[in-house]
Amino acid sequence: MKKQEISEEDKKAEKKKLDIKVKDLEGKRKKLMVATEEKREEIEVELQELKYSATINMLRICEPYVTWGIPNLKSVRELVYKRGFVKIRGQRIPITSNEIIENKLGKLGIICVEDLIHEIFTVGNNFKFASNFLWPFKV
Numbered sequence: 001m002k003k004q005e006i007s008e009e010d011k012k013a014e015k016k017k018l019d020i021k022v023k024d025l026e027g028k029r030k031k032l033m034v035a036t037e038e039k040r041e042e043i044e045v046e047l048q049e050l051k052y053s054a055t056i057n058m059l060r061i062c063e064p065y066v067t068w069g070i071p072n073l074k075s076v077r078e079l080v081y082k083r084g085f086v087k088i089r090g091q092r093i094p095i096t097s098n099e100i101i102e103n104k105l106g107k108l109g110i111i112c113v114e115d116l117i118h119e120i121f122t123v124g125n126n127f128k129f130a131s132n133f134l135w136p137f138k139v
Contacts, residue, residue: 073117084135101116104133105133
């Protein structure tokens, strides 16, 4: 199989994306879950890094079943403040104070909710840790 080259446009598109599963059609659900790497049964929003055009092509295939795009700062901020939960020892804990964030991500320089939002929005150096710390958003 020929290795796919990454164009300059694709490199510029290395940004975050917002996936929202909007439909559940019988028989297509399993393929959809695999295509979007979605493993949960509830409607969820997941912030991920957008790296390759292959990912975009996969999203275009399942476009009738999901909506996606690049979120703005306001959207990220509203999601975190209104629906933000974190994973601590496998439990879903609401973000009630900056102390929760500082205890887990303080060593990475993320000490408050705004730092977490900034890291997610800008896809900073600690994006992977910050996004894994957040529980998937339920809408």
